[in-house]
Amino acid sequence: MSLALAASSGIRLAGRSFLAFVLEPQPPVSAWLADLDAVAGQSAAFFANRPVVLDLARLAPDRAETDAIVAALHERSIRVIAVEGVDSAWLEPALAPLGSGKPSAKVIEFPGSGGAPTAERLAPTTRGGLIVDRPVRSGQSIFHPEGDVTVLGSVASGAEVIAGGSIHAYGTLRGRALAGATGNTNALIFARKFEAELVSIDGNYLTAEQSPPSVVGKPVQIRLRGDAIVTEILD
Template structure:
């Protein structure tokens, strides 16, 4: 009697999804002991500043002979700083200073599914999330959000301005290549001027932000003028100083 052949079960479909990240960049400089003291002061002012955030270490200002270089990565790990990449370091540094080079990413914001072709090349726009925000940029120079931004949401629009008709909750984040306009209360984080736009501004009806930043210069809630908390404000960059000013 011949053996009965059963059809093989179909293989499961593998779904690939894009993720959009906004990483912080740390640029340590010698002497490293003093730089770490400054980092400790920042963490003391805002204990949650680095919590859960991917960080890129820019070593462009460092040399392999700098004192304390071998201890830098362990020191950052002890402070809860999660590195996803290192820039500006010589390829020989891991052997010279004994570093374990960071591998891979964690976290991020899930976006729509990606269609991955057989050659493995991702489609255009995948870096910003399966063409979601990238497609929006092709249609308009600004992004309009007509609802409140909830805690845990991250809106990244590097191509232009972002306008929110509503409030931005604590734990939420808005990042824009241009200016940010918020017609409600800003309780989360607002990062304007991505990519070096020093003329960008942050305007909101009520300022209660956890963090505001323009072109890499930032201010945490602890550093904001008390008299402007809860007021209509604009934030702009004056040379290398971030200014928080009243609108009324």
């Protein structure tokens, strides 16, 4: 059957929201790219299958500089879907600026060496919260932008939990926990046993290498103070 014959119900248009990561280069761009390489170098799949919006408003580059930045990200296999903050006439149609949108958190993803996890949406509980009543296995991604996420089990290495609110892990947190993903600076992360690869609140992040050794393996509370991630042991 041809598509023309099959499409008997007409065309349907619907709005839908998606989460994309935002990169905001800072001057000098060469140093910013070096920092990007240093972080992404910890995992070959850092930006794998992740849509990225490039925001150049603060940098205010000219056309040649814009082309150079886009080319540099392309060389790093970063999939830029749109560019903001520059003259739209400079861009090829595939990178046209987004028509409109709301400011959101700058979430920095940190996939493990096993590749990008598969996103999973679960049914929310009351008041926008989400309870996950089983462990989050390696390769899984729990994404709940509407509120808090509570994991009754552990979060395995190579797994991730992304929440618009706070994250509670009642088992061992070995994977990645990204709280406040829609701009909530007051979000918290709780873990019964802290062994995380990466934690993030409103786009500010802390990797395993940066975590104080004194908190590893302990019950912790993680919060944001200014632009710094603070990890405290719970009594």
